[in-house]
Amino acid sequence: MWPFGSSYPERTPEDVDGKIYDYVIVGGGAAGCVLASRLSEDPTVSVLLLEKGFVKDNLFSRIPLLSQNPMMSGLQVVKHLSQMPSALNRKLSLFWAEALGGSTRINAMLLTRGPPGNYNEWSQDLGLKDWGWESVEPYFRKSENAIGHPDAKYRGHHGPVETRQPAYPFSFHPYIEIAARRLGLPVHDDCNDPDASAQGYFRLDQAIDSNGRRISAYKAWLSKETAIARTSHLTVCTGVTVSKLDIDTKTRKILGVQIRRRGQTSNRECYVQARREVVLCAGAIGTPQILMRSGIGPKDHLQQLGIPIVQESSAVGNNLMDHVAVPVMSRVPTRDTIHSLYNPFVFIWQFLLWLFFGRGLLSTSSTSSTIFARTTAIDDATMQVQTSCNGKDAMDSMQPHNAPDIEVMIIPVESYFDVYITEHSLLTWLCTLVQPFSRGNIRLTTTNPEHPPEITHPLLRDERDFQPMRKAIRFAMHLGQEFARSGYPHPAPLVYGPGMDLEYLDQRLGFMKLLPNQQKKSGGTTELPGWQDVSDEAIDEYTKRAYQSALHYACTCRMSLDASDGVVDQELRVFGIIGLRIADASVFPKIPSAHTMAPTMMVAERCADFIKETWREK
């Protein structure tokens, strides 16, 4: 019963065992919810959605800020530690949600399409002619209801994903705007405006409704009302792990999928048949694993595990891309940060504000504004953005060469994963590489679908990524220092970043265990040197300690014209198999300079149309 439970029509693996459906969708995250919703608009077809997690809709999972913290929402969040030999053997935390809605149940709700130049690069440079800006733009519009920009013709107003720009919750925002302008950045209130400049300081859209509640993919596309209204032809089966695909090796046609209860230790499997198509939407980590378990993947790897080869495909699980982030932080007054919620009175007040009015700090994302820039257009001597670079314009967002390669997210709290800093209140300048060169991969460790994969994270594995990261960090330090001089009425020194006491940081991050009798070092009080005074070595040393994933995993089953180089064609059909498509973040040919939820939904929207078109013709 609300608010503690839900009468969502969730089915179990046993309920669907032995049944046949027109379409079987594997994974109910951002992509899976879009696809199940769009395909089930037609009441004459039957659609089955198979999701590993559950609905678990509760009060905390609806509160925007609190639901970003998995401990609060109670959702199943997988935490995977990846060993990083390239960086002091640190363990990198990767996580994602297993729930109806996938990671959109815990994400920061930021809705960014990416600049048109990203998609023009897919079409012009990678040859994917059907995926240029002109082709993808209508699908971004179709899914959104941009209530924050009611008159904008370039935004959608009839889709299910409501987006707003909640009031800025803190007093520092105008001063950041001043600092950004001083660094040469234009200020825009919509980063999804295709006419906005490629580089700038942008206010962000957040997927939050007018009552201050999170709009996840589940809420937008497969709400309880939708699921109940469509029970005759839409089945949502939760708590189910898809172990592998059933493919006829002679005809190369997909027949169905093998499934089991989530977390089950025995080998007992259930089976569902697909009359028309199976669509994989298990995400950039999950989808390649299902393919490999089914015999589609790199030959050597499948042979090592004794998996019979159905389709050799060297790109499956390769080319893993992700955005890489390094925090630099300024000390600011507690009331200007999320740290203020550590005070129980403030927390209770904010909770009541949300509960009765849908307003206040809890009704927003942790991030309200950001900066996108191109490092080649940042002048080394002044650390300011130029409007042209080598005689070429650097602002036209349609041009692939102008796509931003860095983002500086503005986050009013400390931003080291797994570490809570309670002794200072911090404002983070999160320096993020959004067009990295590095690539990683995903491999199975066993054939058991419940066993975790081995993830070789791309993070700074390619030396070419260090140069833009150094520039991003210097640029963010310059921004932080300009902010402190902008008229902001409080001291705001940069205290965490290159040039800080690394021994203190090592203790803080837990790399260095304290010896008996050794004093805990205090820190976070000394102001950092100016951006001009930090050496490359100091930046690299800091980066190796403080870097983290921005959790935008992508490209592990990339789209390509060529089967030897990719996994799906331009209509998202898996090369060599009939009736199998992929529609999640794994198919991006290259990661966009954007937070990846909206681009993933765009891909899934297109996939639904490809499928409808295919079967209309038949």
Ligand SMILES: Cc1cc2nc3c(=O)[nH]c(=O)nc-3n(C[C@H](O)[C@H](O)[C@H](O)COP(=O)(O)OP(=O)(O)OC[C@H]3O[C@@H](n4cnc5c(N)ncnc54)[C@H](O)[C@@H]3O)c2cc1C
């Ligand atoms: C903490 C966090 C914050 C983020 N913040 C933002 C943000 O603010 N803005 C933004 O644009 N993006 C953000 N992202 C990224 C964004 O949420 C993802 O890009 C998006 O959810 C990817 O969608 P997807 O459908 O590819 O995968 P997911 O949403 O991960 O969905 C995959 C689903 O498949 C299911 N699944 C996997 N394997 C199986 C199996 N074998 N059987 C059955 N089901 C299976 C999983 O349980 C999951 O529900 C964030 C991500 C995280 C983790």
